[in-house]
Amino acid sequence: MSLNLEVPPSNGCEKVILSEEQHMKICEVRRLLGPLSGTSSIYCSDLSILRYLRARNWNVKKATKMLKATLKWRSEYKPEEIQWDEVAHEAETGKVYCADCKDRHGRTVIVMRPCRQNSKTVKGQIRYLVYCMENAILNLPSNQESMIWLVDFKDFDMSNISLKATKETAHILQEHYPERLGLAILYNAPKFFEPFWMVAKPFLETKTANKVKFVYSDDVNSKRIIEDLFDMDQLESAFGGNNNVGFNITKYAEMMKEDDKQMRCSWSAVNPNSLASEKAQSSGLVGSQITNRSESSENERTDGDIHITRKADGN
Known part of the structure; x- marks a missing residue:
């Protein structure tokens, strides 16, 4: 039996459908993790948990241990x-x-x-x-x-x-x-x-x-x-x-500063689209670069992973 849950596999090139057993393992990891809040709650999307399960060959205890270590690291390192x-x-x-x-x-x-x-x-x-x-x-x-x-x-x-x-x-x-x-x-x-x-x-x-x-x-x-x-x-x-x-370090720096704004909004649950007018007024130095980097990012994610939602116009 399989569930209607499509996710990218480890090579990221095509989607797979999770079996009921695999879905149950994701749920079990969530149970073992216990209540989460803040950035830890955002980080632990189903797809994120799935990556840890794959990394530990679907061993729930090992995947949970690994994920807990990451959550501890992220809480201290704050990447x-x-x-x-x-x-x-x-x-x-x-x-x-x-x-x-x-x-x-x-x-x-x-x-x-x-x-x-x-x-x-x-x-x-x-x-x-x-x-x-x-x-x-x-x-x-x-x-x-x-x-x-x-x-x-x-x-x-x-x-x-x-x-x-x-x-x-x-x-x-x-x-x-x-x-x-x-x-x-x-x-x-x-x-x-x-x-x-x-x-x-x-x-x-x-x-x-x-x-x-x-x-x-x-x-x-x-x-x-x-x-x-x-x-x-x-x-x-x-x-x-x-x-x-x-x-070009100058162009790259401008692009990274714009991405920093998106990063802060994403992790604080602020709508990144609120920055659209500000980005439209930003330096033309990086306009072409932002467009290039956004061509494959037109659709917003639904898996809970943090990302930039960009249109082809760079917003």
């Missing part, structure tokens, strides 16, 4: 309250940012350039990564829950390797953002990165590690992974696409 001005210095070089384009499934794309690391504190690096994750989730369209990572290894060298940062990143993403990774593409990774990958791989759960794909610009077969995922006219030229517009 939804991180603002652009707090992390802007980490973003100056374009080492991590949410791309203008989405993949063919409408998923948010996070670009990473390890060679542009500009800080030495792992704490600051992780806080900025969390900010980017929250923003990427905010910009997911209504029918998606996972994102794509594009890692550019141009000019990468041994000095860019940090085992401590890698371990902390893996911990945060796997424990507090389960089932959010659709695919991670490592683009033109140098040969000397392979031994590091073998050391780092055990930190990842098997199904997470399986989502990591190595793509090389001189390998026709691996390039198909990117060509199948993206409209090449929208994809950055650094990844083999035809878009020559690079990262």
